[in-house]
Amino acid sequence: MVQQQPLLEGRNVTKYFGGLAAVHHVDFAVYPGEIVGLVGPNGSGKTTLFNCLSRILPINEGEIYFKGKNITHAKPYQVAHMGLARTFQVIRVYRKMTVLQNMLISRQWRGEGILKMLRPSSKATHERARQLLDFLLLGHLMHEPAGHLSGGQRRLLEIGMALMPDPDIILLDEATSGINPTLIETIKDRIRQLNRQEGKTFLLIEHNIDFISDLCSRVYVLDFGEKLAEGTPEEIKNNPAVIEAYFGAE
Amino acid sequence: MTTSLLAKRSGGRLALLLALALLLIPYLHALATGQPETGSAGLAALHSRAESVYCAKGSTPTGTILLVETLLIAVATLLARGWKTHGNPLQEGLARHGPYLFVFLLLTTIPFLLAWRTGSSACTRGKAFFWESVFIDVFILAILAISYNLLFGFAGIVSFGHAAFFGMGAYTVGLLMKHLAFPWVAAVIVALLVGVVIALIKGVVGLRIRGLYFALFTLAFAEVFFLLAGNRILVDITGAEDGFTFAVPDFLNMTKNRLFFYYLTLVLMALAFWLVRRLMGSPTGQVLRALRDNEERARMLGYNTFTFKLIALVLAGILATGAGVLRGIALKGASPNVLGVGFTFDPLLATIIGGIGTFSGPVLGVFILRLVEQMLRDTVLTLGSVQIDIGERWALILGVIFIIIVLAFPKGIVGTLQEQYRRRKGG
Ligand SMILES: Nc1ncnc2c1ncn2[C@@H]1O[C@H](COP(=O)(O)OP(=O)(O)O)[C@@H](O)[C@H]1O
Ligand SMILES: [Mg+2]
Numbered sequence: 001m002v003q004q005q006p007l008l009e010g011r012n013v014t015k016y017f018g019g020l021a022a023v024h025h026v027d028f029a030v031y032p033g034e035i036v037g038l039v040g041p042n043g044s045g046k047t048t049l050f051n052c053l054s055r056i057l058p059i060n061e062g063e064i065y066f067k068g069k070n071i072t073h074a075k076p077y078q079v080a081h082m083g084l085a086r087t088f089q090v091i092r093v094y095r096k097m098t099v100l101q102n103m104l105i106s107r108q109w110r111g112e113g114i115l116k117m118l119r120p121s122s123k124a125t126h127e128r129a130r131q132l133l134d135f136l137l138l139g140h141l142m143h144e145p146a147g148h149l150s151g152g153q154r155r156l157l158e159i160g161m162a163l164m165p166d167p168d169i170i171l172l173d174e175a176t177s178g179i180n181p182t183l184i185e186t187i188k189d190r191i192r193q194l195n196r197q198e199g200k201t202f203l204l205i206e207h208n209i210d211f212i213s214d215l216c217s218r219v220y221v222l223d224f225g226e227k228l229a230e231g232t233p234e235e236i237k238n239n240p241a242v243i244e245a246y247f248g249a250e
Numbered sequence: 251m252t253t254s255l256l257a258k259r260s261g262g263r264l265a266l267l268l269a270l271a272l273l274l275i276p277y278l279h280a281l282a283t284g285q286p287e288t289g290s291a292g293l294a295a296l297h298s299r300a301e302s303v304y305c306a307k308g309s310t311p312t313g314t315i316l317l318v319e320t321l322l323i324a325v326a327t328l329l330a331r332g333w334k335t336h337g338n339p340l341q342e343g344l345a346r347h348g349p350y351l352f353v354f355l356l357l358t359t360i361p362f363l364l365a366w367r368t369g370s371s372a373c374t375r376g377k378a379f380f381w382e383s384v385f386i387d388v389f390i391l392a393i394l395a396i397s398y399n400l401l402f403g404f405a406g407i408v409s410f411g412h413a414a415f416f417g418m419g420a421y422t423v424g425l426l427m428k429h430l431a432f433p434w435v436a437a438v439i440v441a442l443l444v445g446v447v448i449a450l451i452k453g454v455v456g457l458r459i460r461g462l463y464f465a466l467f468t469l470a471f472a473e474v475f476f477l478l479a480g481n482r483i484l485v486d487i488t489g490a491e492d493g494f495t496f497a498v499p500d501f502l503n504m505t506k507n508r509l510f511f512y513y514l515t516l517v518l519m520a521l522a523f524w525l526v527r528r529l530m531g532s533p534t535g536q537v538l539r540a541l542r543d544n545e546e547r548a549r550m551l552g553y554n555t556f557t558f559k560l561i562a563l564v565l566a567g568i569l570a571t572g573a574g575v576l577r578g579i580a581l582k583g584a585s586p587n588v589l590g591v592g593f594t595f596d597p598l599l600a601t602i603i604g605g606i607g608t609f610s611g612p613v614l615g616v617f618i619l620r621l622v623e624q625m626l627r628d629t630v631l632t633l634g635s636v637q638i639d640i641g642e643r644w645a646l647i648l649g650v651i652f653i654i655i656v657l658a659f660p661k662g663i664v665g666t667l668q669e670q671y672r673r674r675k676g677g
Binding site: 054056075076077080081085086088092094095096097101104105106120121161165 | 532533536537539540543544546547549550551552553554555
């Protein structure tokens with residue numbers, strides 16, 4: 001890896017819930033153009049780390065940098081404007097809105113004047129939403145309420161919503177959980193395409209080890225909130241401590 | 251796609267123009283056929299000409315024309331909805347806005363319908379005159395309910411202190427006109443600004459706390475004003491618990507110019523309705539809905555949700571304050587009860603009855619609550635030899651009706667009907 005400035009970096013990130021250290025002294029860095037995995041047993045603090053990075057949760061110790069800027073105390077909408085997008089483990093599409101409306105709402109308001117917000121979204125926004133929906137195989141469902149979609153389709157819509165603002169890094173929280181194998185292949189393919197053709201950077205929380213091996217160049221392993229290991233997917237798979245964490249405890 | 255969007259927009263404009271034209275016809279007709287009062291000159295003579303027609307007792311040509319227009323719009327709307335040709339802007343405008351146009355025209359006809367049915371005049375003391383004041387009250391409360399629904403139904407912000415806006419509107423406009431001799435325009439503008447300031451204070455201090463705590467904060471906030479208004483310390487200014495009265499210009503005097511005041515409040519209610527519909531149809535409205543459904547998601551999409559809530563709060567505050575201003579002017583006075591919890595809970599009840607987060611629900615709710623209350627108040631039920639004075643127990647009976655409605659329509663009348671309609675269309 002050529003040494004360059006990380007796109008997203010955490011130094012000593014620590015988050016307590018009461019006495020529980022959900023994330024404890026975690027250091028990590030994601031470089032531009034990488035696809036990085038974040039794995040670990042249930043409850044190891046992966047989602048909490050995402051919440052800290054996307055600034056939904058305040059952290060107790062440490063610092064977070066995005067594009068070289070300290071965002072430790074930034075607001076979620078500010079990091080979103082800077083080009084960080086994420087999806088949620090528990091799917092959070094707007095069920096009563098149509099698929100298209102869900103997409104459109106993901107693009108509007110970039111600090112423009114209030115008056116502009118009173119007008120319908122622009123043609124270009126519509127066009128982008130349509131293209132992305134086609135890309136994610138949701139084009140034919142555009143006018144359905146999002147609540148009518150299957151679990152897998154909703155995950156795809158979540159990814160679409162994250163992509164709408166054209167972010168630089170996308171954090172996906174268990175994008176494949178509860179999804180049939182064909183759709184998983186689709187998601188994998190789309191991530192790869194976005195990464196290669198548009199240079200998007202990804203940080204993925206995943207349980208699916210094949211998915212990780214196929215996509216990621218590097219993987220971080222969390223266990224009880226601590227960074228247990230980091231390395232290539234191969235190294236991680238053969239790391240005794242990781243095997244112990246995954247299988248030893250059960 | 252774009253052409254149909256264009257058609258929709260010009261359709262809306264056409265529908266609006268149609269409504270204005272329809273409203274002018276009866277007045278022009280009255281002007282043309284009336285007789286001016288002897289001794290009047292200029293504009294006053296013109297106006298007295300029209301009055302001689304529409305202020306007559308019983309049925310008037312003005313009422314007949316309005317009624318025919320209302321029925322025509324009803325038929326035209328049904329036709330426009332039934333038979334779909336695409337691209338005709340007037341037809342699309344009617345299909346979309348026709349129902350609202352119909353209700354609006356019906357409400358403009360009501361004073362004359364009442365005059366006709368009761369053999370009284372729409373302009374002078376009598377039955378129709380009395381019922382006009384009931385409707386004025388309904389229109390003012392409907393603005394308050396529209397405002398409440400904007401916060402509660404659309405933005406998901408629960409406030410128990412809406413009366414603070416309403417009451418301060420009435421108090422500010424009255425006190426300024428009474429003690430500082432403000433002209434009415436200035437008094438109204440300052441009162442609305444006071445509403446904005448209250449909204450900003452509530453927003454900046456209160457919106458940082460969530461859910462029920464915000465609701466309780468607003469309740470406490472309103473109670474402070476309530477107690478202050480009733481306190482004897484300020485008796486020379488506010489009249490303490492008795493309140494105070496003030497003089498308003500003649501044209502705004504509801505006792506003298508009731509029909510005008512009726513139309514004024516009707517138009518302002520329609521304006522508030524249109525404003526909220528317009529807002530909720532815009533991207534800002536979508537964001538408000540989104541943050542109601544899931545705030546965290548909205549923040550992650552890049553929205554400063556605080557700003558959006560503040561916008562909703564300020565807009566709702568202006569509307570509710572405006573309603574209070576109208577109330578103050580209508581009664582030519584204010585007393586602490588305009589700041590009391592009643593003016594928080596009535597709009598809340600109306601919103602629940604009509605349908606939370608629907609456009610017409612809160613307005614319908616107010617109509618039902620107020621009109622049923624008014625009818626119950628002077629009803630005596632005779633069962634054989636037993637006479638039951640319902641009027642004495644109206645609150646109880648209204649409560650029962652309320653419970654029945656809520657049980658029969660769990661999402662409010664409009665909300666439940668919409669859901670059934672959608673299900674039938676989908677399934
Ligand atoms: N909001 C919260 N409040 C308290 N405890 C939490 C909260 N969110 C997560 N936790 C706890 O933090 C730990 C890590 O959870 P999480 O980050 O969701 O794990 P993962 O995503 O790796 O499965 C768990 O023990 C969980 O119970
Ligand atoms: Mg998780």
